[in-house]
Amino acid sequence: MSQSLSFAFGRHERLKSDVLISRLYTEGKSISKYPLRLTYLIHDSTFYTDSSVKYSINASKKGLRLAVKRNRMKRLLREVIRHHKHPLFATVENRSVCLSLSVVYVGSHLCEYDELERSYLKLQKRLMDSLKIESINQVDTNSGASNDSDINHSSS
Numbered sequence: 645m646s647q648s649l650s651f652a653f654g655r656h657e658r659l660k661s662d663v664l665i666s667r668l669y670t671e672g673k674s675i676s677k678y679p680l681r682l683t684y685l686i687h688d689s690t691f692y693t694d695s696s697v698k699y700s701i702n703a704s705k706k707g708l709r710l711a712v713k714r715n716r717m718k719r720l721l722r723e724v725i726r727h728h729k730h731p732l733f734a735t736v737e738n739r740s741v742c743l744s745l746s747v748v749y750v751g752s753h754l755c756e757y758d759e760l761e762r763s764y765l766k767l768q769k770r771l772m773d774s775l776k777i778e779s780i781n782q783v784d785t786n787s788g789a790s791n792d793s794d795i796n797h798s799s800s
Contacts, residue, residue: 653726659698659744668700668744675770679707679751680721680760682767686778687742696736699725700746707752717749720757724764735772743775 659665672685692698701721703714725747736743747764 649730651726653699653722653729656694657697657699657729659700659746664698664744665700665746668746672744672746673774675767675774676750677763677766677770679749679755680763680767681748681750682771683746683748684771685744686775687744689740689742691742696741697729697733697743697745700744701725702746703749704751707750708754713754714749716754717751717760720760721747721749721764724757724761728761728765728768732768732772735775739775741775745771 659668668683668685672683674681674683676682689696701718703717703721705714708714708717732743747767749760
């Protein structure tokens, strides 16, 4: 992230690769808070060179039949993400990882900006909490492996 806070949602922050998107949906973890579902996949810190977090924003055709309504929801979602991306970027960069995210609107009715914002902020908080837990577990498994080898050597 640059020194000053940028509220742009540029091309470098968009997840465009078909291979990465299919990998995200097959290997990624998912959390939901109606009307949104967030799927994420954590990569090592060298995976992306231009941005530490990449987004894919979708609206379900099953829920919103008309393209005009789907486009409206995607536009609102992009706006919510654009305004609230900085805490997630800071968390990801502090953990030295890269993140692929898919945010899908799964609701069947148009909702207002405020409702989307509340749902997204709850999802983002849960995501950041799970990132903290996963980084702690990685540290524990690494330190646990070295402790096990110490125990094995001392008992011989």
